[in-house]
Amino acid sequence: MHLDHSHDTTTVVSADAARxxxxxxxxxxxxxxxxxxxxTATVAALCRALRDTYSIAVVTNDIYTREDAEFLLRNAVLPPERIQAVETGACPHTAIRDDISANLEAVEDLEDAVGPLDLILVESGGDNLTATFSKGLVDAQVFVIDVAGGDDIPRKGGPGVTTADLLVVNKTDLAPYVGSDLGRMAHDARTQRGELPVAFTSLTSGEGVKPVADWVRGQLAAWSA
Amino acid sequence: MDTTSPHGASPGAARAALLVLADGRFPAGGHAHSGGAEAAVKAGRIRDATDLATFCRGRLHTTGLTSAALAAAAAVGADPLVLDEAADARTPSPALRTTARKLGRQLMRAARAAWPCDALDALAAARPRGAHQPVVLGVTAHAAGLGPEDAAHCVAYESVGGPATAVVRLLGLDPFEATAVLARLAPELDQVARRAAEAGRRAPAEGPGALPAASAPLLDITAQAHAAWPVRLFAS
Structure with missing residues (x-):
């Protein structure tokens, strides 16, 4: 995180903690x-879990522009003025890593329009295992995979799986149907990630998004400390 | 405006800075814009490299020339706020005015990180929602020690480089063919940049009336329609 980050000019570039x-x-x-x-389902569940405690907004980076934003709107997880869609010119990873300017603009517009905000969730468009966020755009990143995508994904690693601040293994309720071994996924993730946390979730059963929401609460506590 | 820039030796002598500014990887938001190519592809007007060359030539000699001259004028010290109004007057499509200001705001962020200076700060303060991108580019070019021809070249190249990259993504066009299209256009691009720089140099004394006002009505019309598409890959 950039808690002590400061800038020697008056220009607020991107990662500065102050506006x-x-x-x-x-x-x-x-x-x-x-x-x-x-x-998107995780973002929706997080909004529902946290919106009564924190002031939240969401930026979506769809491949086809507004689908994800419209899913969030349809499910009424936040008022429409708290959701912004960014177009990515067919390159979702570019918009979150190599050229973050449109996302930074969306983030700043949200703070201007509906702030003060405690938390902005920036959802990437669905991409590949090498997609990671720039530190100039986000303070922490979550990488979401699911058991149906193959239980060898944690073993394969890649920057998302290996370096994300939280790895979420979603759809655990499907594991028996797709032949995924959760124990093996947990073991492989530990091998790749060392001490970095992993959350196993099933958004449709049990405690749902709670492990992710708890982790986000911890991040918020550290940010405002 | 004084002739020395905060980050360069003498205007026009900073060739490496031109490469930094003109690099497609310069993080100023351009990658999400097709310069009208997405609408032209959808309408069937761009289907191959020949069509792409025709499209790019048209764009270069219309909005390319106009934008390049605005950038050149800003690079020689014409009042950027006057130029910003001149850019509005030369951009009939509201969607394209919005796009130009968005891209100007995004370029401003990268420019202030790369070549921080008072002139950029002042323009950012006067136009917090963004000035037209070519105007910001011209002020940036001066900050980087570049001259009006450099600024004009940057903008003229962008006016064709953006659509070419977009068409590679939209049609799966052979990237070698797309690059060859740009290479064949290079001599024309030089001519357009020279014309733009000449007009830009006159702007501080003669006002924005000295600047060209070429436009492409079909690009304006399709930009308006494109902005309302529910499903699209590019922001413009």
Whole structure:
């Protein structure tokens, strides 16, 4: 995180913890991962779990622009003015890593329009295992995979699986039907990630998104400390 | 405006800075824009490299020339706020005015990180929602020690490089063919940049009336329609 980050000019570039008017900006958490792993569903569940406690907004980076934003709107997880879609010109990883300018603009517009905000979730468009967020855009990132995508994904590693601040293995309820070994996934993830945390979730059963929501609460506590 | 820039030796002598600014990897948001190519592909007007060359030539001599001259004028010290109004007057499509200001705001962020200076700060303060991208580019070019021809070249190249990259993604066009299209256009691009720079140099004394106002009505019309598409890959 950039808690002590400061700038020697008056220009607020991107990662600075303070906004141009001197107030502290919202914590930004990125959610990335392959297509269909449950990123948007996780964002929706997080909004429902946290919106009564924190002031939240969401930026979506769809491949076809507004699908994910519209899913969130349809499910009414946040008022429409708290959801912004960014177009990525067929390159979702570019918009979250190599050229983050459109996403930074969306983040700043949200803070101006509906702030002060505690938390902004930046959801990447579904991409590949090498997609990670720039530290200039987010303070922490979550990588979402699912058991149906193959239980060898944690073993394969890649920057998302290996370096994300939280790895989420979603759709655990499907494991018996697709022949995925959760124990093996947990073991492989530990081998790849060392001490970095892993959350196993099933958004449709049990405690749902709670392990992820608890982790986000911890990040928020550290950010505002 | 004084002739020395904060980050360069003398205007026009900073060739490496031109490479940095003109690099497609310069993080100023351009990758998400097709310069009208997405609409043209959908309408069947661009299907191959020949069509792409025709499209790019048209764009270069219309909005390319106009934008390049605005950038050149900003690079020689014409008032950027006057140029910003001149850019509005030369951009009939509201969607394209919005796009130009969005891209100007995004370029401003990268420019202030790369070549921080008072002129960029002042323009950012005067236009917090973004000035037209070519105007910001011209002020940036000056900050980087570049001259009006450099600024004009940058903008003219962008006016064709953006659509070429987009068409590679949209059609799966052979990237070698797309690059060859740009290479064949290079001599024309030089001519357009020279014309733009000449006009830009006159702007501080003669006002924005000295700048060309070429436009492409079909690009304006399709940009309006494209902005309302529910499903699209590019922002413009």
């Amino acid at each position: 141009s008017d001197g107030t502290r900006r919202a914590l930004r958490i990125g959610l990335g991962g392959p297509v269909g792993s449950g990123k």
